Amino acid sequence: MKHRVETLLDRLPQEVDGALILSPVNRFYFTGFSSSAGMVLITRQGSCFYTDFRYIEAARQAVTSMDCAQYHKASDVLVDAMAKYRVKNVAYEGDFMSVSQLDRYQKVMGDVRLGYRLDQEVSELRCIKSPEEVERIEAAQRLAEYALEKVLDRIRPGVTEREIALELEFLMRKQGAEAVSFDTIAITGSNTSLPHGVPGERAVQKGDFFLMDFGATLDGYHSDMTRTVGVGQVSSEQKDVYQLVLKAQLETLKSIRAGKTGAECDAVARGIIEGAGYKGCFDHGTGHGVGLEIHEEPRLSPGAGQQLHPGMIVTVEPGIYLAGKFGVRIEDMVVVTENGCKNLTNLPKELIEL
Ligand SMILES: [Mn+2]
Structure with a gap:
């Protein structure tokens, strides 16, 4: 955590004396402590975590990277804090603060200027994962895989999408997940053409696909995976689409390595899918970063000019969606290395016909 604080200070322009971090996710990133308030x-003269009565005792035990202090309201301590750490120009989270919150803080702080947006610097720090962060994300991924392997036995004609979604969530939580990474997608039949379909009362039928996109959260870190399975024998069209998505996914995985841009990797999947005549049937990005948030930098999408670096974790999740018929998506999570990537997802991807 100390290293994170120092790296942020190094990256901020010289004329900025400190950083005011308010978002829960970035507070956790710099302190290792989770709280609602x-x-x-963070300043060049020292750093402090301020919180209220509900959290201060736990914070004092958990936060080792900086001082801790109690407040009733943040606005009560702002002026003194800025004076104590001799801050005249403080960076803030432009992506997080609302216009009225920024206004309110600026009024309270008087002469101290909220003069620099630090979103870019924090995002660049967060998207390179330390070995410990990679381990946590892998551990979260193992929980999701455990749930999927168990739930495959339950997917049979008659069972509903909601039942499978709940079962996945229950199994992940029972195995130790602190939460699910995002609203579980467990859909079947023609619903599978909805990239972010919501599980409902629809029942599984023979010959349909069943698509599951889900993940677990552990120690603040998320996982993300998607598998599409056949319920009994699927049609030759379903098979062909599945094989094409799998090919796009495997080729994109092969293309990932440090130095490539997100756009270059995205173009591999998009080229294969559109080249096979499915233009317009794959209109979301090929992948995204995963960490303390389920969607973060970097992106694998058209126009994503950011270069990949070792330690970045991204998903690779091409899909083909045929409205009113069916859809297929296959998603793994990988960590970028110098010469390629390491797949953090262990489950097979060959078409399963349950
Ligand atoms: Mn994803």
Whole structure:
């Protein structure tokens, strides 16, 4: 955590004396402590985590990277804090603060200027994962895989989407997940053509696809995977589409390595899918970063000019969606290395016909 604080300070322009961190996810990133209320002040003269009565005792035990102090309201301590750490120009999270919140803080702080947006610097820090962060994400992924392997036995004609979604969530939580990464997608039949379909009362039928996109959260870190399976024998059209998505996914995985841009990797999947005549049937990005948030930098999408670096974790999740018929998506999570990538997803991807 100390290293993160120092790296952020190194990256901020010289004329900025400190950083005011208010978002829960970035507070957790810099302190390792999770709370619904708090404020992190990082400065060149020292750093402090401020929180209220509900959290202060736990924070004092958990936060080792900086001082801790109690407040009733953040606005009560802002002026003194800025004076104590001799801050005149403080960076803030432009992506997080609302216009009215920024206004309110600026009024309270008087002469101290909220003069620099630090979103870029924090995002660049967060998207390179330390070995410990990779381990946590892998551990979260193992929980999701455990759930999927168990739930495959339950997917049979008659069972509903909601039942499978709940079962996946129950199994992940029972195995130790602190939460699900996002609203579980477990859909079947023609619903599978909805990339973010919502599980409902629809029942599984023979010959349909069943698509599951889900993940677990562990120690604050997320996992993300998608598998599409056949319920009994599927049609030759379904098979062909599945094989094409799998090919796009495998080729994109092969293309990933440090130095490539997100757009270059995205173009591999898009080229294969559109080249086979499915233009317009794959209109979301090929992948995204995963970490303390389920969707974060970097992106694998058209126009994503950012280069990949070792330690970045991204998903690779091409799909083909045929409205009113069916859809297929296959998603793994990988960590970028110097010469390629390491797949953090262990489950097979060959078409399963249950
Ligand atoms: Mn995803």
